[in-house]
Amino acid sequence: VTSAVYPAATRPLRFSDTLNARNRLYFAPMGLDLCGADGQPTPAFHALYGALMDGGCGFGFLGNASVDASSRYNGRGLKLTSAAHADALRPLFEVARRHAFPLGVQLQHYGPQGMPAQADGVLLSPSGVPSPSTLRKFPDARTVAMTDAQIHACIEQFATAARHAHDAGAPLIQLQASNGYLISSFLSPRTNLRTDAWGGSPLARARFLLAIVERIRAVTNGAAAVTVRLGIDDGLDDGQRPEFLADVVAALEEAGVAAITCSIGVSETFRTFFGEQSLAFERSRHGCRFLKQFTRVPVGFTGSVADVATAERLIADGDADFVGFARAVLADNQLVAKELAGRADSVHRCQWDARCFRDKREPLADRVYCCVNPAYPRPDALQQHYERNPG
Numbered sequence: 001v002t003s004a005v006y007p008a009a010t011r012p013l014r015f016s017d018t019l020n021a022r023n024r025l026y027f028a029p030m031g032l033d034l035c036g037a038d039g040q041p042t043p044a045f046h047a048l049y050g051a052l053m054d055g056g057c058g059f060g061f062l063g064n065a066s067v068d069a070s071s072r073y074n075g076r077g078l079k080l081t082s083a084a085h086a087d088a089l090r091p092l093f094e095v096a097r098r099h100a101f102p103l104g105v106q107l108q109h110y111g112p113q114g115m116p117a118q119a120d121g122v123l124l125s126p127s128g129v130p131s132p133s134t135l136r137k138f139p140d141a142r143t144v145a146m147t148d149a150q151i152h153a154c155i156e157q158f159a160t161a162a163r164h165a166h167d168a169g170a171p172l173i174q175l176q177a178s179n180g181y182l183i184s185s186f187l188s189p190r191t192n193l194r195t196d197a198w199g200g201s202p203l204a205r206a207r208f209l210l211a212i213v214e215r216i217r218a219v220t221n222g223a224a225a226v227t228v229r230l231g232i233d234d235g236l237d238d239g240q241r242p243e244f245l246a247d248v249v250a251a252l253e254e255a256g257v258a259a260i261t262c263s264i265g266v267s268e269t270f271r272t273f274f275g276e277q278s279l280a281f282e283r284s285r286h287g288c289r290f291l292k293q294f295t296r297v298p299v300g301f302t303g304s305v306a307d308v309a310t311a312e313r314l315i316a317d318g319d320a321d322f323v324g325f326a327r328a329v330l331a332d333n334q335l336v337a338k339e340l341a342g343r344a345d346s347v348h349r350c351q352w353d354a355r356c357f358r359d360k361r362e363p364l365a366d367r368v369y370c371c372v373n374p375a376y377p378r379p380d381a382l383q384q385h386y387e388r389n390p391g
């Protein structure tokens, strides 16, 4: 229902002739690490995403479904590498369908920022440029440049995962092409130094992403709406910038992508962007506004948006077509519903310390927690550990 207070944010968003979201506010992908070692979701996973779907957003995404069983961030992430994984997600997509809620799944290959399968294991990348923060964590890991055959095999892994997702009832797919993970590392001039057909110009660096989009469209007969989470700014001097991506967003539209959502940062700069909210917000806003000039598909972003009023302003001012929330809706799954109903004063507000993200690689943590959401309280010992070690 369109709100008189938030008319821009509550206008429907069209992904395709048959798929529309009731508003332009979405829950961004968050890998919450609620899966077993086999990559299968636990009941807590279903409960959390069920609560997010019920919280007022018009659409949203399950985070970080790995397309390659050997590419993981930790031992608790979602995998989408078999029909059994798809079957486990089917009930969530069924709930979503009954509520006319476009629930998507994000397909991920962690590439150079993954966790090696063994201590001295291999991490795939376009040119063998390691991620310094990943190396600090896994000093014996080896970051290797992918062969042509490995690139083609990986394109097929994305296509297979998309087919599983589509078979399970996912109407939306999101490709994780940001934040330094594999597709993003192909897009960035800092990490893609290839001189073959997979590197060179911005469009050549996007060839891997475009090939994945094309294969997914083929294996799902164009029925799944494919969206791309595009890394537009690495936050590093020699890294990705919005200005390099004008031709890429035009090519994504040409390839049939249904929406593009912009994101900033790679592992070296996560801390800066998580910590400096106004910097992250302004960089995202600038990049999104710039790239919107080069495509007619909806362009949105997520990053340091705390409330619906801010999202309304972004959309009304033409900075973005849709706006995501991550930490703010982890802190209160009902944030959007409460604010649309005029109950902003009852929202549990995020503290923006990103300890939830820290949980992902903290050996003492066994899932993502929240400082303020009473449903996901961080155990005292872990909270105290963070207080003693601000990190």
Ligand SMILES: Cc1cc2nc3c(=O)[nH]c(=O)nc-3n(C[C@H](O)[C@H](O)[C@H](O)COP(=O)(O)O)c2cc1C
Binding pocket: 028, 029, 030, 031, 032, 063, 064, 106, 176, 229, 263, 302, 303, 304, 305, 324, 325, 326, 327, 328, 354, 356, 357, 368
């Ligand atoms: C706990 C946590 C898990 C996340 N997992 C993912 C993920 O699986 N995929 C992804 O693309 N981004 C992930 N992100 C990034 C968010 O989607 C979002 O871009 C980022 O948190 C900034 O938005 P915010 O300021 O609203 O939190 C994660 C963030 C957090 C805090």
